Amino acid sequence: MTGEAEETDGTWGLPEDLEAVREALISWYEDDHRAFPWRRTDDPYAILVSEVMSQQTQLGRVVEAWEEFVERWPTTAELAAADRADVVGFWTDHSLGYNNRAKYLHEAAAQIETTYDGEFPETPAELEELMGVGPYTANAVASFAFNAGDAVVDTNVKRVCHRAFDVPDDDTAFEEAANDLLPAGRSRVWNNAIMELGGVACGQTPRCDEAGCPWREWCGAYASGDFTAPDVPTQPSFEGSRRQFRGRVIGTLREYDELELDTLGHRIRVDYAPDGEYGREWLEELLSDLEDDGLVEVGKRDGDTVARLRR
Known part of the structure; x- marks a missing residue:
């Protein structure tokens, strides 16, 4: 769902001039952002691989593994034809987390080849039919590959919405707010931009001024100085010297x-x-x-x- 902000219960609300909010963020993102290689493609297979690899793995460590993976198995057909033990072995060698992700990715490639005749499904609902693909990953692939998704709501997006617009720590509220912010027909750039904001400017330790956060004039946390968030109840343990x-x-x-x-x-x-x-x-x-x-x-x-x- 997209569009203008809906009526809320009064505990939080988005700025009236949503267009200014949207354009400020998109301009900030397009001016300068981290150049991850999967952001330079709209190949749904390559994007799916990046999304699965990025689950609970730092993006910096994913880049090399992703590049090697898509070079070795550049299409769903080649991945589906690969020996599963080789795919799982690759996952283990690159410390990419639970091996079942590699198995699910291998099975998803086989589904695309057999069930979809080699054509990638495009909608979040269809993508969720693939093995191991949940709502978040389905929506991410639909957004980044086909520009046809709803708002992606990850930890970064929740943190941004909570701090900027006082959205309560509630999944339904986060979904509503994120989709109200999403400009119609621009899910690819928007979802990349708002996640970049959370990753670069509005991390657990905020870098508002240093990163030139484009939402400072609307942000409640910037005005009040209270930067707590659902995943930031206190100062991170590694900070403090x-x-x-x-x-x-x-x-x-x-x-x-x-x-x-x-x-x-x-x-x-x-x-x-x-x-x-x-x-x-x-x-x-x-x-x-x-x-x-x-x-x-x-x-x-x-x-x-x-x-x-x-x-």
Whole structure:
């Protein structure tokens, strides 16, 4: 389903000017995005392989495996004719996760050759008939290969919708919001763009300014500084070293002449709370260290404590 935003229960809502929201994101994506090789093709087979490989595997590790796989078995006919043990062996050798994905992919290729006479099904409903292909993968292939899908809703999209438009942590709400945002007839570019936004600018640790997020003027999280999300209840466990946050302070202050203390705190960590464990006292100590090192200045402006880089 696509189209304009529908009436909601009042707990969340999309901006009135959806066209501006859409065009801002698409322009941002088309201007610069990660150049994964499967984004340069509309071959449904190659796209299906990328989607299956990407399940719970980092995209950076998928690229080499995907290129080798489609070079070795470039069509569904060649994959269907391959020995299944060879396909599973490839999966294992490239650490691509559960081997049943390789078996299902092999069986799906055989289905396309026998049931569909070698022609790839195009709609999400038809694609779901393929072995091992669920709603998400079916919709992704329909979108990226045929420009004929609904909104793809993955973890990145949920995080973006929750932060930007206060969509509650509810699958039905996420589906509704994502499809209301989707511009009619543009599922290929849109689904790539919104997932890129979640992967590059609105990750678990947001990079709003650094990545030039195109939705900052509409984003509730950017306005409030509260960047929690369904998959980000607290600061990620690998974050937290003082050296890392010193670097974030410096990087953030490079973007501004000066920032008020709490605004700076919200910019550098997702779980900043003025009176919490990682609040003003923690930030003041961090800034004091940076002052001692001659890197920042802390002063007052209109009664508020502000920080700026030392010039």
